Amino acid sequence: MTDTTATTTDLDVRLEKHRTELTGYCYRMLGSSFEAEDAVQDTMVRAWRSYDKFEGRSSLRSWLYRIATNVCLDMLTAGNKRARPMDLTESTPLAQAALSPRPDHTWLEPMPDNRILPPVVDPAEAAVAKETVRLAFMAALQQLPPKQRAVLILREVLAWKASEVAELLDTSVASVNSALQRARATLAEREEQGADAAVSDPLDEEQQKLLERYVKAFEGYDMTALTALLHEDAIMTMPPFDLWLTGHDDITGFMTTLGSACEGSRLVPVQVNGLPGFAQYKPDPDEGGFTPWAVQVLEISDGRLTGFHFFLDTQRWFPLFGLPLHLEAEADEVEEGV
16 A cells, blocks of 8 residues: 555545534534535545645644535525424414425425434433434524524534634634624524423433334324324424424324325334434335335423424435335234235
8 A cells, every 4th residue: 555545545534533523513504414415525525635735723623614614604605594394384274284395405304313413422412412403403593694503503512612613714703702692592582482392312211101102103093092192282294295283183183184094104213303203114005015104203392292293205314314115014914914
């Protein structure tokens, strides 16, 4: 192996060590799983090509964050804001429910925990990291102007000093502090409009039992049991459709009418956006077994399910989560003709 090859390999290894945390940063900035991964890949390519100009006045990590920030700010110049259905429309009564899709770039997208949350030893630090990728927090971030977003993430999520952020953004400490104050005020307003999920990390015994009951109710399509698990003001969303429903009556009513094809589904646990979730496979009438239908993200508060989010673009989401695109029926199900 030549010295040049050895140096190149060493640089690749050093850059890759930062991929997960950079993906988490870009995901918080952009609200899109795939745009975040594209932004990190662009960051890595730019770093690799310009490494000979890296003077070492800052750490390699800081330098990579500077590049990643510039990449994200460039991507955000069009003013696009990723959103959830409840950020765009009013809740629809079941009697008026219609499935109207919007383009992919409209929506805040889900992300597997292992792609954005680096392993950490401190449980408290891990819990905080999960809180900062939850759907409600991510949606709030999308309401901030791009530079305020960067300041808030760097200062509040990643715990950078104001002077470090000022250097990264080529601005003053006073400007950073002012942007942080405005960003905090915006987030505080959104917190007053609705409570975030209150999920323990790891899940406590009560929450684990709640999820077990949920799986049993959903796979059995037992609407009475499901109603008992849902908060009376629970919300159900289904991107790319802008429809969203409020309350267990409308949610279970939808599931037995427009959503009735989900009866007989199977759920596979996933870790998504710092929250419990499931990959949902519904029965495949053509091939047998089960076909992907949704990545479900669940929000829990006060012992009930408060958020019930179905991301339906399975051809994109299931490979991202490393999930198969078909599940075989188990032997007992085949015998029973399920």
